[in-house]
Amino acid sequence: MSVDLATVKRVARLARIAVSEDEAERMVGELNGILGFVEQLGEVDVTGVEPMTSVTPMVMRKRTDEVTDGSKADDIVANAPATDRNFFLVPKVVE
Amino acid sequence: MTELTSLTIAEAREKLKAKDITAVELTQAYVDAIQAANEALNAYIAVTPEKALEMAKASDERIGGGKAGALEGIPLGIKDLFGTRDVHTQACSHILDGFQPKYESTVTQNLWDDGAVMLGKLNMDEFAMGSSNETSYYGPVINPWRAEGSNQQLVPGGSSGGSAAAVAAHLCAGATATDTGGSIRQPAAFTGTVGIKPTYGRCSRWGVVAFASSLDQAGPIARDVRDAAILLKSMASVDAKDTTSVDLPVPDYEVSLGQSVKGMKIGIPKEYRVEGMPEEIEKLWSQGVAWLKDAGAEIVDITLPHTKYALPAYYIVAPAEASSNLARYDGVRYGLRVDGKDIVDMYEKTRAAGFGDEVKRRIMIGTYVLSAGYYDAYYLQAQKVRTLIKRDFETVFDAGVDAILTPATPSSAFGVADEDLAADPVKMYLNDIFTVTVNMAGLPGIAVPAGLDHKGLPLGLQLIGKPFEEETLFKTAHIIEQAAGRFTPKKWW
Numbered sequence A: 001m002s003v004d005l006a007t008v009k010r011v012a013r014l015a016r017i018a019v020s021e022d023e024a025e026r027m028v029g030e031l032n033g034i035l036g037f038v039e040q041l042g043e044v045d046v047t048g049v050e051p052m053t054s055v056t057p058m059v060m061r062k063r064t065d066e067v068t069d070g071s072k073a074d075d076i077v078a079n080a081p082a083t084d085r086n087f088f089l090v091p092k093v094v095e
Numbered sequence B: 001m002t003e004l005t006s007l008t009i010a011e012a013r014e015k016l017k018a019k020d021i022t023a024v025e026l027t028q029a030y031v032d033a034i035q036a037a038n039e040a041l042n043a044y045i046a047v048t049p050e051k052a053l054e055m056a057k058a059s060d061e062r063i064g065g066g067k068a069g070a071l072e073g074i075p076l077g078i079k080d081l082f083g084t085r086d087v088h089t090q091a092c093s094h095i096l097d098g099f100q101p102k103y104e105s106t107v108t109q110n111l112w113d114d115g116a117v118m119l120g121k122l123n124m125d126e127f128a129m130g131s132s133n134e135t136s137y138y139g140p141v142i143n144p145w146r147a148e149g150s151n152q153q154l155v156p157g158g159s160s161g162g163s164a165a166a167v168a169a170h171l172c173a174g175a176t177a178t179d180t181g182g183s184i185r186q187p188a189a190f191t192g193t194v195g196i197k198p199t200y201g202r203c204s205r206w207g208v209v210a211f212a213s214s215l216d217q218a219g220p221i222a223r224d225v226r227d228a229a230i231l232l233k234s235m236a237s238v239d240a241k242d243t244t245s246v247d248l249p250v251p252d253y254e255v256s257l258g259q260s261v262k263g264m265k266i267g268i269p270k271e272y273r274v275e276g277m278p279e280e281i282e283k284l285w286s287q288g289v290a291w292l293k294d295a296g297a298e299i300v301d302i303t304l305p306h307t308k309y310a311l312p313a314y315y316i317v318a319p320a321e322a323s324s325n326l327a328r329y330d331g332v333r334y335g336l337r338v339d340g341k342d343i344v345d346m347y348e349k350t351r352a353a354g355f356g357d358e359v360k361r362r363i364m365i366g367t368y369v370l371s372a373g374y375y376d377a378y379y380l381q382a383q384k385v386r387t388l389i390k391r392d393f394e395t396v397f398d399a400g401v402d403a404i405l406t407p408a409t410p411s412s413a414f415g416v417a418d419e420d421l422a423a424d425p426v427k428m429y430l431n432d433i434f435t436v437t438v439n440m441a442g443l444p445g446i447a448v449p450a451g452l453d454h455k456g457l458p459l460g461l462q463l464i465g466k467p468f469e470e471e472t473l474f475k476t477a478h479i480i481e482q483a484a485g486r487f488t489p490k491k492w493w
Helices: A005-014 A021-043 A073-077 B009-017 B023-041 B049-064 B106-113 B161-168 B185-191 B225-235 B279-294 B307-328 B343-354 B357-370 B376-398 B419-423 B425-432 B436-441 B470-484
Strands: B044-047 B075-079 B117-122 B174-179 B194-197 B217-222 B265-269 B298-302 B403-407 B445-452 B458-465
Touching: A005 A021, A005 B357, A021 B307, A021 B357, A021 B376, A021 B425, B009 B023, B009 B049, B009 B225, B023 B044, B023 B049, B023 B075, B023 B117, B044 B161, B049 B117, B075 B161, B106 B174, B106 B225, B117 B161, B161 B174, B161 B185, B161 B217, B174 B194, B174 B225, B185 B194, B185 B445, B185 B458, B194 B225, B194 B470, B217 B225, B225 B445, B225 B470, B265 B279, B279 B298, B279 B403, B279 B445, B279 B458, B279 B470, B307 B357, B307 B376, B307 B425, B307 B436, B357 B376, B376 B436, B403 B470, B419 B425, B436 B458, B445 B470, B458 B470
Parallel strands: B075 B117, B075 B174, B265 B298, B265 B403
Antiparallel strands: B044 B117, B174 B217, B194 B217, B194 B445, B403 B458, B445 B458
């Protein structure tokens, strides 16, 4: 499988990365190079093989459903580019 | 008197304990060394001398009070991927501009709890994506090693290039690093240092900027095997904040050094003899075999038939996880924001300006392989192949093999801004051909310097072990180290 210019633009849109026409054209070649390289996986017989979900066989630890941390609103917004009274500010989303 | 910065962690520990030196003196020596060298090497992207001296002073007080921790007064460099409270933490990316977390990663907290001193943050490939440290927003790190009779600048490897260069140039006593596909072991091999990627789950990932969560693992880069063992003991822990942290006690790794390898079975996988591999690497490998044989180990030929599929499977799994992990960088909660006409425009412009080319490439690949209609062909297939890669190792270990010996890298360090590599991303990826299988299977792997090539540049060997048998790796790597000797670059900076 390989990608064309339209696909690269669509994927960039999905990934929320603005790309110029030049960049998109360059990416077609680069992405096809990588996709060409990974293509060889298709030749592996995986009949009856389970996909890996965890490298170590383990049961995820559970804990009691209770508050263990929090009340740190100031810390949470400390690094945000735009805030107002512990809210993150974003451009208007709803008219 | 020998220079303070030439002391290993083990040596400095003894001198501090005996009060021959103080932690403040030792720290000041490193601060001075960094100041003199960093312009040439670019290993540190943020130096924190005041914090370091303050921590060193506290260490001296604890030593005086008989309350010294395992790493009391030892000055360390920290890879920029680790969250450090109120200190530069940007994964060497533009998109995290100005980010200083309000929390401390578990690994670094463990180090400070044991008395270690932080010198600053180390350069790395952006979001740990790279094998040459050239994708950093802060520019490339220069390898302290040069070919004999040459002034050409060489890369230190990546992504933990700053960590490896700082350790090799004695700009810290040891460093933290991370390894997703070879990012500890490849730079260690390129700089004549020792680097271990422990078993997945041994070091907590909490507070470490995520690249590919099922592969990322922290570990140390150090000057010798003993120092690596000392550092890993402090870094590793069982952590309730990371659900993949494994609930097993952390052994005293240093104890395994000097233990015999007599009767141990060392596997030599035929698939690691790749086409076009320089003869020197082949020779180094045979030399490693001879050393272990002399020490009483039994050498057996083994096969890991799915080895060649590890790298292509990695270049599906890692970008897929990265595209998801990096979705959080949207200009809202931290870092860079580029304004746009609406919120989506703001996201797209922020991410276009904030991510470098390699990171964008990987996000694009990851997004593509996870997108509707392609998931089964790419991602699911790669995860199935990953099961087969792990099964290869299990079969060999079940047959009685204790550890596997391979070369660490297919070459010695290459030049900065290499045109061939810049033109073809896949060529750069091939650097990790011997290391990436270990991440795919979640196993521990150590790179140990084993010799110099004809240009006088360091080459390393890799040992791969069973899950949570890091002790076997330390013991075996120590045998190689004792036979090969240690390697230090000639100071030119």
